[in-house]
Amino acid sequence: MSRVAPTLExxxxxxxxxxxxxxxxxxxxxxxxxxLQETVRNAIEQTGxxxxxxxxxxxxxxxGTVALVISxxxxxxDVFTDxxxxxxxxxxxxxxxxxxVHPVLMLADSDHAxxxxxxxxxxxxxxxxxxxSTHPADPLPARLLExxxxxxxxxxxxxxxxxxxxxMDHRAGxxxxxDHLVAAGRYNIATISGPMDVLASQDRHAGFxxxxxRHGFPYVPTAEGGFTAESGAAAMHRxxxxxxxxDAVFAANDLMAQAAVDVLLEHGLRVPEDVAVVGFDDSAxxxxxxxxxxxxxxxxxxxxxxxxxxxxxxxEKPGQRPRSVIFEPELVVRASA
Amino acid sequence: MSRVAPTLExxxxxxxxxxxxxxxxxxxxxxxxxxLQETVRNAIEQTGxxxxxxxxxxxxxxxGTVALVISxxxxxxDVFTDxxxxxxxxxxxxxxxxxxVHPVLMLADSDHAxxxxxxxxxxxxxxxxxxxSTHPADPLPARLLExxxxxxxxxxxxxxxxxxxxxMDHRAGxxxxxDHLVAAGRYNIATISGPMDVLASQDRHAGFxxxxxRHGFPYVPTAEGGFTAESGAAAMHRxxxxxxxxDAVFAANDLMAQAAVDVLLEHGLRVPEDVAVVGFDDSAxxxxxxxxxxxxxxxxxxxxxxxxxxxxxxxEKPGQRPRSVIFEPELVVRASA
DNA sequence: TGGATGTATGGGAGCGCTCTTACAACGTTG
DNA sequence: CAACGTTGTAAGAGCGCTCCCATACATCCA
Numbered sequence: 001m002s003r004v005a006p007t008l009e010x011x012x013x014x015x016x017x018x019x020x021x022x023x024x025x026x027x028x029x030x031x032x033x034x035x036l037q038e039t040v041r042n043a044i045e046q047t048g049x050x051x052x053x054x055x056x057x058x059x060x061x062x063x064g065t066v067a068l069v070i071s072x073x074x075x076x077x078d079v080f081t082d083x084x085x086x087x088x089x090x091x092x093x094x095x096x097x098x099x100x101v102h103p104v105l106m107l108a109d110s111d112h113a114x115x116x117x118x119x120x121x122x123x124x125x126x127x128x129x130x131x132x133s134t135h136p137a138d139p140l141p142a143r144l145l146e147x148x149x150x151x152x153x154x155x156x157x158x159x160x161x162x163x164x165x166x167x168m169d170h171r172a173g174x175x176x177x178x179d180h181l182v183a184a185g186r187y188n189i190a191t192i193s194g195p196m197d198v199l200a201s202q203d204r205h206a207g208f209x210x211x212x213x214r215h216g217f218p219y220v221p222t223a224e225g226g227f228t229a230e231s232g233a234a235a236m237h238r239x240x241x242x243x244x245x246x247d248a249v250f251a252a253n254d255l256m257a258q259a260a261v262d263v264l265l266e267h268g269l270r271v272p273e274d275v276a277v278v279g280f281d282d283s284a285x286x287x288x289x290x291x292x293x294x295x296x297x298x299x300x301x302x303x304x305x306x307x308x309x310x311x312x313x314x315x316e317k318p319g320q321r322p323r324s325v326i327f328e329p330e331l332v333v334r335a336s337a
Numbered sequence: 338m339s340r341v342a343p344t345l346e347x348x349x350x351x352x353x354x355x356x357x358x359x360x361x362x363x364x365x366x367x368x369x370x371x372x373l374q375e376t377v378r379n380a381i382e383q384t385g386x387x388x389x390x391x392x393x394x395x396x397x398x399x400x401g402t403v404a405l406v407i408s409x410x411x412x413x414x415d416v417f418t419d420x421x422x423x424x425x426x427x428x429x430x431x432x433x434x435x436x437x438v439h440p441v442l443m444l445a446d447s448d449h450a451x452x453x454x455x456x457x458x459x460x461x462x463x464x465x466x467x468x469x470s471t472h473p474a475d476p477l478p479a480r481l482l483e484x485x486x487x488x489x490x491x492x493x494x495x496x497x498x499x500x501x502x503x504x505m506d507h508r509a510g511x512x513x514x515x516d517h518l519v520a521a522g523r524y525n526i527a528t529i530s531g532p533m534d535v536l537a538s539q540d541r542h543a544g545f546x547x548x549x550x551r552h553g554f555p556y557v558p559t560a561e562g563g564f565t566a567e568s569g570a571a572a573m574h575r576x577x578x579x580x581x582x583x584d585a586v587f588a589a590n591d592l593m594a595q596a597a598v599d600v601l602l603e604h605g606l607r608v609p610e611d612v613a614v615v616g617f618d619d620s621a622x623x624x625x626x627x628x629x630x631x632x633x634x635x636x637x638x639x640x641x642x643x644x645x646x647x648x649x650x651x652x653e654k655p656g657q658r659p660r661s662v663i664f665e666p667e668l669v670v671r672a673s674a
Numbered sequence: 675t676g677g678a679t680g681t682a683t684g685g686g687a688g689c690g691c692t693c694t695t696a697c698a699a700c701g702t703t704g
Numbered sequence: 705c706a707a708c709g710t711t712g713t714a715a716g717a718g719c720g721c722t723c724c725c726a727t728a729c730a731t732c733c734a
């Protein structure tokens with residue numbers, strides 16, 4: 001099309017007005033003669049003008065983008081295979097698009113990468129950060145805070161700090177699972193926890209254990225997993241060795257629950273007849289699993305959208321007290337328990 | 338930290354040099370006295386200076402970001418649940434991060450959204466576009482081309498146009514599946530195709546059918562699916578009605594293959610003993626499925642990385658003839674066939 | 675009628691950076 | 705020793721935009 005993009009100046013010349021007037025028409029359109037507006041609009045049409053967002057950003061100090069930072073502790077970029085992050089992304093994108101804000105995706109899985117994220121934001125390349133950080137020891141929240149970057153977390157920070165976040169009542173989720181299993185008349189109940197250095201895992205486990213204790217089961221056989229299918233299968237094997245007569249398993253996410261079901265089936269055990277299985281999250285694998293998983297729903301998309309909402313609010317009027325929003329889990333009964 | 342960010346000017350004042358010198362140190366560092374460099378570096382340290390990327394972009398005409406556009410025809414943002422897009426994202430992010438380029442995520446699932454994408458790029462908010470477009474009728478490639486936006490596609494465009502892309506030899510993939518099934522001694526072979534308005538689906542199907550014909554099977558019972566689990570299950574049901582004695586199914590992606598397996602199992606058929614199933618993609622569901630899926634591998638991550646590579650090359654030296662790279666599929670034999 | 679108020683427009687500074695140009699200081703060469 | 709690079713630095717224009725301020729004119733009430 002055009003070799004060199006037309007500028008405000010060009011439009012102004014064509015319309016026979018000043019740059020300022022064109023700018024007014026392009027933006028707020030306040031106090032411009034309707035007739036002149038028409039002229040300017042024609043000139044814009046004629047020249048094929050598109051405002052240069054970068055130039056605008058330079059003076060407004062706003063880019064219209066936010067960083068969506070996946071601070072996965074672990075192994076590189078296969079985080080995107082995890083349905084959880086896909087759901088977060090979906091929720092964020094879906095919310096932001098309605099506000100003409102665009103997320104730029106960043107992975108913060110190494111110290112180098114984290115520094116790059118902080119730099120990126122300090123340089124004003126994005127207006128703020130949405131931080132999906134699972135590790136309580138993650139230094140990124142504190143560093144962003146220190147750098148004065150408006151940020152909101154998914155999951156509460158490892159130690160208290162004045163930063164907004166969305167989270168879920170994971171303990172309540174654990175309780176829901178225990179209640180359901182006990183109410184179903186199960187007696188030998190075990191659990192596959194998530195990685196214990198993740199707060200969400202600790203909470204789900206604590207909630208589950210507490211409820212079990214209240215139901216008269218002071219000890220719950222536990223195998224720690226890593227939120228992946230493989231780790232879930234391995235944990236299930238350990239559990240089966242420790243207590244071959246178990247009749248129920250609560251897994252801290254669906255991926256592990258699905259793997260657990262597979263292992264049980266391979267051992268000739270029927271699900272849910274012989275062993276009931278409850279998952280967590282209510283993500284795609286819960287439905288793909290046979291039998292379909294009874295699970296604890298985490299409204300990831302809504303939470304992600306809320307996180308984005310909090311950030312935009314903070315950008316809108318900075319310096320507010322950071323807010324947090326906690327979501328309630330929900331038991332979803334399907335075939336596996 | 339700092340209320341107002343220090344600028345080049347501030348650093349220059351502290352170091353007692355000119356802005357230009359500081360700029361040289363920050364960037365190319367050509368022709369600056371080592372001693373002075375040291376002084377400047379100290380000044381940078383002292384002031385906590387970070388270059389303002391926006392200001393830099395304004396003059397260099399480069400933002401260091403590219404748009405990753407998911408031009409899903411269909412239903413909004415649940416595309417991120419599809420493992421395919423997760424893999425694309427992973428491949429892109431992984432490649433770009435090594436080049437200090439960041440992807441901004443955009444969904445182009447409506448005409449409005451498409452216009453916004455074009456605007457975004459015309460405004461110079463990103464240096465180029467990575468377009469994951471499945472629909473041959475998608476107007477976006479042509480519009481980006483027309484707008485002069487450097488772009489690379491995932492999957493060849495619906496009609497020939499001078500734009501680079503990566504793709505796979507889907508026909509060869511279909512052939513691989515047919516060969517494998519026939520070699521395994523299957524006789525009543527059916528297939529669940531992808532949506533027929535998608536080129537990849539057409540190609541996979543054509544390759545499969547051609548190979549089948551060459552093997553002496555001129556007619557292949559076909560049910561069209563939509564690449565989703567539900568559509569796969571529905572297609573499997575139809576196939577079972579049409580030819581109850583089938584002994585093999587080739588599904589055009591793993592999601593549908595997995596669903597097909599479930600339906601077969603529900604019907605009391607054993608996989609692979611009674612019915613062999615071959616999937617396509619080799620994505621997460623292929624491994625999660627029981628039995629694990631024999632499938633045709635599409636190296637999505639590598640393709641996505643290649644796509645990003647092509648775009649960066651085009652940005653590096655514009656005006657080159659657009660390039661395309663075709664990847665070969667690979668048969669992955671597991672338990673299901 | 676005159677000052678006060680309000681509305682529409684233009685002029686121009688300035689956002690923070692890069693990059694070209696000019697120039698000073700230093701060799702190096704025929 | 706004049707003429708010529710070579711190298712290191714400063715000065716300043718300019719990227720395209722927003723926004724403040726000045727100006728011009730219309731409108732109003734006392």
